[in-house]
Amino acid sequence: MTDRGPLDAVSPLDGRYARYTEPLSEYASEAALMCARVRVEVEYLLALSDLDATPLALDADARTDLRSLYESFDADDADVVKRLETEGYDGHAATNHDVKAVEYFVRMALPDEDEQGPWVHFGLTSEDVNNLAHRLLVKPAVETVLVPAIRELRDALAAAAREHRDVPMLARTHGQPATPTTYGKELAVYASRLGRALGRLEAATDGLSGKLAGASGTYAAHHAACPDVDWRAFAERFVESLGLEHAPLSTQVNPCDDLAAVFDALRGVNNVLRDLDLDMWLYISDRYLGQEAVEGETGSSTMPHKVNPIDFENSEGNLTKANADLTF
Structure with a gap:
């Protein structure tokens, strides 16, 4: 079975109660976490580029492109991040590390990955x-x-x-x-x-x-x-x-x-x-x-009253x- 719906969900949060919890998916899903991580990495990189002490230079177009990584983050982007983590993508070996996969995702969008890439996640721990x-x-x-x-x-x-x-x-x-x-x-x-x-x-x-x-x-x-x-x-x-x-x-x-x-x-x-x-x-x-009883509903399988x-x-x-x- 490849097409899965709420009735195939492991948790009732995504199954029986999916219509109630759906507004939270934008904030509680794995894709949402990926997007938030991208936002942190991008904004941190831009903040580093504003320091006189770093040789990192990002012009207005590069900044716009980088911010679009999280502002326009979609299912295809989430798939890329997941592939970077689990199987490798675009010349990058599988990281087997979810945050490292996000780092590579950001690096791939840089104008000069070789020169600018090392500044992504500079000095940070995953936490x-x-x-x-x-x-x-x-x-x-x-x-x-x-x-x-x-x-x-x-x-x-x-x-x-x-x-x-x-x-x-x-x-x-x-x-x-x-x-x-x-x-x-x-x-x-x-x-x-x-x-x-x-x-x-x-x-x-x-x-x-x-x-x-x-x-x-x-x-x-x-x-x-x-x-x-x-x-x-x-x-x-x-x-x-x-x-x-x-x-x-x-x-x-x-x-x-x-x-x-x-x-x-x-x-x-x-x-x-x-x-x-x-x-x-x-x-x-x-x-x-x-x-009030609703016509057609069953209050009990054996006691209809x-x-x-x-x-x-x-x-x-x-x-x-x-x-x-x-x-x-």
């Missing part, structure tokens, strides 16, 4: 490229996909809270009948919680930070080659030019405390939604809420699984 590339994907994924969806749900809850503000309902504490409340007030609780959780997620995303300090975080190769350059200041300017905060101190790897903060904030959002799922399930079970709250149940399960992954 310099990877940590920046991942954040260049996580940040817009949160800001352009997740945040609008969460905000839309918060607004829908707030609107429903206003609509049902006078609908009486018996509150429960410890699972037992307590005092009167309204359905609108209970929804308002979730709208408020979700709004605060959204704020924490946005703040954490704004704090994403990257490093560019070489193999062990000391700028050793950079300093050995060009000792007159303030490489720490260079790295700060470069990382901030990508829209990220600069992490001035690191080992080979970015400590990733910033990503942990984003994931923790996202878990907070998920926890609010999971609580909402559980309460809606209980409201349905207690007959506070009813469900049932209408199961499957959307809330699926949501609860997926949120629980997501939270487990976010703490992995």
